[in-house]
Amino acid sequence: MEKLPSIEQLIESFASLPGVGHKSAEKMAYSVLNMDEELIEQFADSLINVKKSVHKCPRCGSLTENDLCEICLDESRDKTSLIVVSEPKDVMSFEKIGSFKGQYHVLGGVLSALKGIGVEDLEIESLIRRIEQDNVKEVILATNPTTEGETTALYIAKILEGKDVNVSRLAFGLPVGGHLEYADSLTLQRALEGRKKI
Amino acid sequence: MEKLPSIEQLIESFASLPGVGHKSAEKMAYSVLNMDEELIEQFADSLINVKKSVHKCPRCGSLTENDLCEICLDESRDKTSLIVVSEPKDVMSFEKIGSFKGQYHVLGGVLSALKGIGVEDLEIESLIRRIEQDNVKEVILATNPTTEGETTALYIAKILEGKDVNVSRLAFGLPVGGHLEYADSLTLQRALEGRKKI
Numbered sequence: 001m002e003k004l005p006s007i008e009q010l011i012e013s014f015a016s017l018p019g020v021g022h023k024s025a026e027k028m029a030y031s032v033l034n035m036d037e038e039l040i041e042q043f044a045d046s047l048i049n050v051k052k053s054v055h056k057c058p059r060c061g062s063l064t065e066n067d068l069c070e071i072c073l074d075e076s077r078d079k080t081s082l083i084v085v086s087e088p089k090d091v092m093s094f095e096k097i098g099s100f101k102g103q104y105h106v107l108g109g110v111l112s113a114l115k116g117i118g119v120e121d122l123e124i125e126s127l128i129r130r131i132e133q134d135n136v137k138e139v140i141l142a143t144n145p146t147t148e149g150e151t152t153a154l155y156i157a158k159i160l161e162g163k164d165v166n167v168s169r170l171a172f173g174l175p176v177g178g179h180l181e182y183a184d185s186l187t188l189q190r191a192l193e194g195r196k197k198i
Numbered sequence: 199m200e201k202l203p204s205i206e207q208l209i210e211s212f213a214s215l216p217g218v219g220h221k222s223a224e225k226m227a228y229s230v231l232n233m234d235e236e237l238i239e240q241f242a243d244s245l246i247n248v249k250k251s252v253h254k255c256p257r258c259g260s261l262t263e264n265d266l267c268e269i270c271l272d273e274s275r276d277k278t279s280l281i282v283v284s285e286p287k288d289v290m291s292f293e294k295i296g297s298f299k300g301q302y303h304v305l306g307g308v309l310s311a312l313k314g315i316g317v318e319d320l321e322i323e324s325l326i327r328r329i330e331q332d333n334v335k336e337v338i339l340a341t342n343p344t345t346e347g348e349t350t351a352l353y354i355a356k357i358l359e360g361k362d363v364n365v366s367r368l369a370f371g372l373p374v375g376g377h378l379e380y381a382d383s384l385t386l387q388r389a390l391e392g393r394k395k396i
Contacts, residue, residue, distance in 0.1 A: 004252055004262070004263055005263070006244065006247045006248045006250075006252055006263060007252060007261070009240070009244040009247070010244040010245060010247075010248045013237075013240065013244050016233075017226045018225055018226065018229045019222060019225060019226075020226070024217060027216055028215045028216065028217075028218070030285075030286070030287055031215055031216045032215075032245060032248055032249065033248065033252060035249070037249055039211075040245050040246060040249050041246065042207070042211065043211040043214075044241075044243070044245045044246050046204065046207040046208040046211050047208060047211075047230060047238050047241055047242045047245075048239065048242050049204045049208075050204045050205055050207075050208045050227065050230055050231065051230065051231065051233070051235055051238050052204075053202075053204045054202055054231060063202060063205070063231070064202070065202050087228075088228070089224065089228055
């Protein structure tokens with residue numbers, strides 16, 4: 001079989017997605033040939049739509065299709081308690097638990113010398129403004145437990161020092177349902193340090 | 199973050215691809231938000247294009263954007279030697295080796311009682327017609343080394359019995375570069391049976 005330009009083009013598009021190698025992209029492209037035309041059009045439309053209709057909430061940095069996101073608009077939610085996350089999809093993770101009734105602030109990334117992401121690239125200034133304006137009492141730093149996530153959390157904790165606000169960080173420890181033998185030693189060390197009386 | 203219909207729709211589309219679970223589909227959908235508008239449009243176009251411009255070659259069942267595929271049109275290729283494969287992309291695998299100068303015949307699947315795929319669903323009748331019309335001398339059965347691929351190969355070998363054509367099957371054995379200790383016993387058994395004098 002000759003190389004077909006239209007398939008090659010589609011393979012390239014799929015391969016540009018995160019976590020998709022050339023072999024998987026090939027498989028996906030060929031599967032499109034067996035899809036209904038209607039489904040393919042829906043697929044193509046949703047690709048275009050998502051970029052057109054979704055944008056950042058100007059208040060919290062989460063994603064929305066409206067002026068403000070649902071959470072910022074929800075009067076029943078506590079404005080004085082904020083969970084600070086790095087990416088919009090992290091908000092979804094907390095919302096799935098359903099127990100947090102405060103609001104969120106999305107940084108839009110983490111500090112990274114390697115990727116050249118500095119303080120001015122993140123929504124840190126807007127966080128401070130929000131804390132002052134809304135009289136925020138609690139800030140929960142929920143960046144990822146990576147070096148960069150940790151650095152970012154520490155940086156924010158430092159600039160909030162002296163302000164009348166409770167700053168906390170998510171707990172580190174063993175994942176529920178995990179096995180001791182599979183835990184790396186750093187996690188185990190953190191679990192030991194964070195031990196609680198029962 | 200609320201569930202955004204446009205993102206949910208895109209996640210669903212990605213999740214309909216082979217080998218893509220919900221988590222990966224989510225990751226892909228969010229990555230689209232960070233892509234250039236131009237690239238997204240190209241992606242959407244190539245989805246639509248592929249279905250429109252690619253079709254089966256009416257002669258061999260491979261894929262093409264023209265009336266006949268390049269291999270069928272190539273006068274320098276030996277019409278009397280055929281490799282029989284199950285899927286169009288298998289043709290590509292052989293073409294990558296580059297040593298086979300005959301032509302191909304794509305069955306469009308394998309016999310499968312489970313999936314309800316019978317003889318009439320595969321391009322077997324057209325294979326026999328081709329063998330007779332083109333005076334084919336050699337048929338190499340190159341379906342996958344799975345139960346279904348094997349059944350299909352045996353079935354075709356059986357109906358070609360008595361015809362003046364050499365029918366062979368791809369060799370089974372150890373993959374080159376593989377290790378004995380990782381080979382399953384069936385493969386090892388086949389490698390033993392197929393041993394050759396050196």
